[in-house]
Amino acid sequence: MENIYNYYYWLIGFSIFFVIWERLFPLEKRPFWRREWYVDVFYIVFHSRLFGELLALLFVLVPALNLGRQFDEWVLDHDLHEVLYRNWVSGLSFWPQFGLAVLVLDLCKYLIHNTLHRVPWLWEFHKVHHSIVDLDWIGNWRFHWFEAIFYNSLLVLPVILFGFNPYALFWYGIVGTFVGHFAHANVRFRLGPLKYVFNSPEMHIWHHIHPDHGPINRNFGIVLSLWDWMFQTAYLPHRKAERLGFAAMEQFPRSLWKQMLIPVTTLFSRFRRAGKSI
Numbered sequence: 001m002e003n004i005y006n007y008y009y010w011l012i013g014f015s016i017f018f019v020i021w022e023r024l025f026p027l028e029k030r031p032f033w034r035r036e037w038y039v040d041v042f043y044i045v046f047h048s049r050l051f052g053e054l055l056a057l058l059f060v061l062v063p064a065l066n067l068g069r070q071f072d073e074w075v076l077d078h079d080l081h082e083v084l085y086r087n088w089v090s091g092l093s094f095w096p097q098f099g100l101a102v103l104v105l106d107l108c109k110y111l112i113h114n115t116l117h118r119v120p121w122l123w124e125f126h127k128v129h130h131s132i133v134d135l136d137w138i139g140n141w142r143f144h145w146f147e148a149i150f151y152n153s154l155l156v157l158p159v160i161l162f163g164f165n166p167y168a169l170f171w172y173g174i175v176g177t178f179v180g181h182f183a184h185a186n187v188r189f190r191l192g193p194l195k196y197v198f199n200s201p202e203m204h205i206w207h208h209i210h211p212d213h214g215p216i217n218r219n220f221g222i223v224l225s226l227w228d229w230m231f232q233t234a235y236l237p238h239r240k241a242e243r244l245g246f247a248a249m250e251q252f253p254r255s256l257w258k259q260m261l262i263p264v265t266t267l268f269s270r271f272r273r274a275g276k277s278i
């Protein structure tokens with residue numbers, strides 16, 4: 001029974017499920033070892049376990065990077081504990097807590113994702129995710145390490161305000177992983193009317209569309225597509241998504257380590273150029 005709370009079993013189970021689903025009913029036929037598969041295998045290994053451990057080590061060595069902890073200390077220093085730890089939902093049973101966690105945290109993620117696209121220096125980091133050429137379930141794991149820190153640090157605020165219990169958060173994480181795999185999957189599957197509620201491959205592929213082939217900044221939803229329909233950022237045409245990526249993607253590095261470095265070096269050289277022109 002305790003195994004049910006082991007996130008890695010869920011991750012491995014979902015991954016096997018989507019490998020099989022993509023083989024049986026692919027949207028686009030591709031060889032099993034499609035281009036850049038090893039980059040994405042690196043990403044899933046790096047982000048699912050190694051990254052957590054590296055992050056823990058990094059936080060010990062460079063506490064300034066741990067924005068969540070910085071925030072906690074700031075709260076204590078300013079006597080804001082009572083103000084912020086409101087525990088709005090902590091008295092509720094599991095299901096209402098879980099339902100609210102999905103709604104509240106997913107809305108926050110929708111807003112953060114939107115911001116990652118609209119703030120130029122954040123976009124440099126988020127570009128890593130959009131460097132995917134062939135979308136499939138494993139693409140869910142291609143993102144820059146800074147993006148994980150950025151999302152999780154900002155999500156500290158709603159988590160403490162609402163006081164979600166760890167079980168509600170755990171199951172939100174499991175649902176998030178499943179829908180993340182699903183939304184990126186190369187599968188021929190339509191959700192029907194549920195597409196107005198849940199994110200799906202038919203919607204998320206348009207989030208990745210190359211600007212020469214469709215509008216940018218659409219379909220930001222993570223678990224729920226609801227927000228995109230509500231805030232008019234939804235886009236769902238009935239045609240094939242011809243090409244994925246972003247402008248000048250040809251110059252973007254293709255290896256994991258270079259992709260980890262490029263936002264930092266790009267911003268650093270931009271910063272230096274701005275300094276010289278003053």
Ligand SMILES: [Zn+2]
Pocket residue numbers: 113117126129130207
């Ligand atoms: Zn995006």
Ligand SMILES: [Zn+2]
Pocket residue numbers: 129139140184204207208
């Ligand atoms: Zn994506």
